[in-house]
Amino acid sequence: MKLVRYGDFGRERPGLLDTAGVLRDLSAHVDDIAGEALLPDTLARIRAMDPATLPAVEGAPRLGACVGRVGKFVCVGLNYTDHAQEAGMPIPEEPVLFLKPTSCIVGPNDNVEIPRGSTKTDWEVELGIVIGKPAKYIEASDSYTHVAGYCVVNDVSERAYQLERGGTWDKGKGCDTFGPVGPWLVTADEIPDPQALDMWLEVDGVRRQTGSTRTMIFDVPTIVAYVSQFMGLQPGDIITTGTPPGVGLGMKPPVYLKPGQTMRLSVDGLGVQEQRTVAAG
Known part of the structure; x- marks a missing residue:
């Protein structure tokens, strides 16, 4: 199934895409694509429905983040x-973990803000795991018995804040x-094999990243189990699994985002994102 959330920011409704690509309203059956709606029994109940019995959504509403009420947004760094x-960093012996605040989560086609004072805002296409x-x-x-599904994540990063301002990576990863x-x-x-995507x-129609989850250092089962040793994972938590080469930081010379650019990104079978960059207000 392809589950979605649609509508204005903060007021999204749950839906699904049927096999013809028609958006169907699920709000009579679950209150959101979040929490208990992602438990195996609930997903099985939704899967058993005939999509034709669900109301079709008219027009082309905004798509929100495909998971609501995310409790934890866990990230794995340097996993390719x-x-x-x-990036000029050693190959990790264990997964490198950091957290993005859930306040940074937006829809797949919402604008991305270049923070005030930023000179090194960068892109990262990633496979996201939804618990x-x-x-x-x-x-x-x-x-795998704890995974509800997968999604595309753009782990947008401000490299100066991440690497040059002291402390952990978080201040360069969590901007609105x-x-x-x-x-x-x-x-x-x-998605029978998440390691074959x-x-x-x-950026502006120029290919910057081309990769495959085949080259991940730590695979999906290893990552989920590893994170669970340090924090309990709950339905709706997202783990994003690292990015392949081609980020702006790694170019010679480095190239970074500025307002007025367009990012497009995708992971096989998981859809396409498109964001416009704007200056933070």
Whole structure:
């Protein structure tokens, strides 16, 4: 299934895309694509519905982030060997974890703000994992039973704030609008092998990133199990899994975003995002 949230920011409604690409309203059955709606039993109930019985949504409403009420937005850094090399950082022996604040989450096609004073705002196409069942101290062999599905994430990053301002990475990762998520939450049954997904990102029509989840250092089961050793995971939590090479930081010379540009990005089977960059107000 392709689950979506649509409508004005902060007032999104739950929906799904049927096989013909028609947006259908799910609000009579779940209050949001969030929390308990992502439990295995609830997803099974939605999957058993005939989409034709759900009201079609007219027009082309804004798409919000495909998951609502996200409790944790966990990120894995330097998870592609060639990206670590282009960033001039050692290959990690364990997953590098950091958190993005949930306040940075926006829809897949919303504007991305270049923060005040920013000179090094960068792009990162990533595979996002959406948790569907609580996970704490689990083994990698059990990880997939805790995954509701997958989505596209743009882990927008301000490199000067991340790397040159002291402390942890968080201050360069959590600016408002730095977490476009969606357009769809594609349930795990439609993505049989998350380690075989091509991905790409363009800026103003120029291809900047071309990669595949095949080259991840730590795979999806390892990541979910690893994170669960440090924090309990709940339905609706998002884990984003690192980016392939081609970020602005790694170019020679580096190239960064400025207001008035357009990013387009995608992961196979998970839809396309498109954001316009604007100056923060």
